[in-house]
Amino acid sequence: MARVVGVDIPPHKRLEIGLTYIFGVGRTTALELCKKLSLDPGMKIRDLSEVQLRDLAELLRKDYTVEGELRRSLAADITRLRDIACYRGLRHRRGLPVRGQRTRTNARTRKGPKRTVAGKKSVKGMK
Amino acid sequence: MSRSIKKGPYVDAKLAKKVDKQIASGKKEPIKTWARACTVTPDFVGLVFMVHDGRKHIKVQVTEDMVGHKLGEFAPTRVFRGHTNKKEAQKNR
Numbered sequence: 001m002a003r004v005v006g007v008d009i010p011p012h013k014r015l016e017i018g019l020t021y022i023f024g025v026g027r028t029t030a031l032e033l034c035k036k037l038s039l040d041p042g043m044k045i046r047d048l049s050e051v052q053l054r055d056l057a058e059l060l061r062k063d064y065t066v067e068g069e070l071r072r073s074l075a076a077d078i079t080r081l082r083d084i085a086c087y088r089g090l091r092h093r094r095g096l097p098v099r100g101q102r103t104r105t106n107a108r109t110r111k112g113p114k115r116t117v118a119g120k121k122s123v124k125g126m127k
Numbered sequence: 128m129s130r131s132i133k134k135g136p137y138v139d140a141k142l143a144k145k146v147d148k149q150i151a152s153g154k155k156e157p158i159k160t161w162a163r164a165c166t167v168t169p170d171f172v173g174l175v176f177m178v179h180d181g182r183k184h185i186k187v188q189v190t191e192d193m194v195g196h197k198l199g200e201f202a203p204t205r206v207f208r209g210h211t212n213k214k215e216a217q218k219n220r
Contacts, residue, residue: 080192083192084190084192084196085201086193086200086201087199087200087201087203090203
């Protein structure tokens, strides 16, 4: 078990993959980190030395926005949009898709589980 | 695809002129405009616009946070007040 940047405990995975367990680190950033510290992306997390772990944590803290800090800044961005009452903010308030997707069908990720409306014709019936 | 940086932000020429005039003369009434595509620049802050929504003009008080957005983003063109309730629809018949 290795702890990098607070709570993250990437297990017996390859470095390249294990690092993506950190919020704000994907494949691209993971490879970038490996390159910067000249570590082999294919090595296992458990094979990292104390020093290497410390270097990794240090680098993430210094040059990257991850975990709590990233979550906070994202939330702040959305709050800003909500407060200025622009179109995107209004979509966030209503819990509808923000980027112009259709809402006649689909959009279930934003709208949540289906709420069946009594008496509504089915999609087949509409054609 | 975002706008080329070379061009700078789109600011409606007529509206910019009106804004300059209003800043020069001190604050007065809201500026009526149809230029929904116009970007809000820092010198718009504190002014009040009446942005056309296709039917009427919506009052928009520009704050610092709005810089970089388009005026049209603050004047929704669609009004959705919810679906009709079936029971109520029958009562109204």
